[in-house]
Amino acid sequence: MSVIAILVLDGLPGHHLTTPGLVFGTAAREHPGVAYEVRLCAGPGPLGIGLPAPLPIAVPHGLEDLADADVVLVPGHDGPRAQPPPGVVDALRGAAARGARIGAVGTGVFTLAATGLLDGRRATTGWRHTEELARLHPRIEVDPAGSVVTDGPFLTSAGIFGGMDVCLRLLAQDHGERTAGETSRELLTPLLRHADRVQEDIDRERAGSAGIEPTLRWLKARLHLPLTPADIAAHAGISVSSLNRRFRARAGVSPPRYLLRLRLDRARELLLDTDEPVERVAALSGFTSAASLRRHFSRQTGTTPRAYRARHRPATSPAG
Structure with missing residues (x-):
């Protein structure tokens, strides 16, 4: 069973907290042989969800429980440009040294970038923050497109649905594109039909100009x-x-x-x-x-x- 550890930082969006369980839980339910443990980990201090509304949360695992994780996920959170909380940089560097894959979403990419692990690699974040990421971390090749970027063991993406994209990419790496595709359709088909129509309208407008x-x-x-x-x-x-x-x-x-x-x-x-x-x-x-x-x-x-x-x-x- 693969262990997915979510590094919970103060002010993370609620959907970044729940999306991994939704994706990997759906895959495990629909596909025999797929099994994951999703683990919430955090350092000391008070924690709360930032969006959609402030809500205090309790996390059952500490940073030490990242030690045996196969994957560490770094969600977006408040104050990403500040120095990461004590112990976070060492925990992420330790996970990378042990061979864990690390995914960062939205403003969580700034926290991963602060470790130096993305230096000399490609990465992305939400389109509002790509220029700032490039300015603060000039050794990173920032992709402005905002889709999932995989460079070695590191996966980065934009916010909103970026967390789901990263989880689906990890699922594809573990169990193949078919499993990931079927899981995506199970979760998103009604939404994506609407999103496709919206994107077609945007494309037509852009093409006209x-x-x-x-x-x-x-x-x-x-x-x-x-x-x-x-x-x-x-x-x-x-x-x-x-x-x-x-x-x-x-x-x-x-x-x-x-x-x-x-x-x-x-x-x-x-x-x-x-x-x-x-x-x-x-x-x-x-x-x-x-x-x-x-x-x-x-x-x-x-x-x-x-x-x-x-x-x-x-x-x-x-x-x-």
Whole structure:
């Protein structure tokens, strides 16, 4: 049984406290063989939920109970820019040294960043705080998109539903994409149907102002080509500087970063849906070499293409 330890800090949102139990509990209920213990841990001192309304809480475990956790989750909380409470930095560093995975959500990323464990790695947080995170911790490569970023044993995400995204990503690492997908649908299908319609409206509005939707589709069909920002700007009929502005308004990232994201998505599809060797997957996805694919793939997922395929397609014969 895997132990999921939630590091409870004062002023955390109520849903950050309950979401892990909801996700892992649902997975365990619906899938035989899935088993987790969710453990609430905190240092000394009074604790309370910040949102939706202040509420004092009692936590049954201390920081010492992070010692045997397989995963430590750091939720968002009040005062994230302040020095973490006594013992928290050592507890997180100790967990990382023992090989635990660590996930941080929203403003909780600032607490994880204060340990130095994210230095030299990619991370993200809520879009309102990405610039501040980059300013306070310049050694972190901050991804402004706000989706889940996996770099080695560390997972970071935005707030609101970011905690659920991190938990689902952890579940996928442990028990495969199918289990995580079915758990997500069990929890979110009614909500996501509405969210999809809202997102479509937002996309249409942005496309009307930015006018790059045809270029986004053009890019997706040409991932195997060595495209440059100048090539993309030429297709869009605008300057490179205008292209950068419109991509950031539409996608939240630069054109090269967006292209890399598409190529990694394509590589994952090929690894799961075909028996192509890694070298061929790299070429079809637009990477200059298998080594380049492995480097970027590892930075995003924390594993290699070969290991990803073996984990999620256990019946597939070895390839690549």
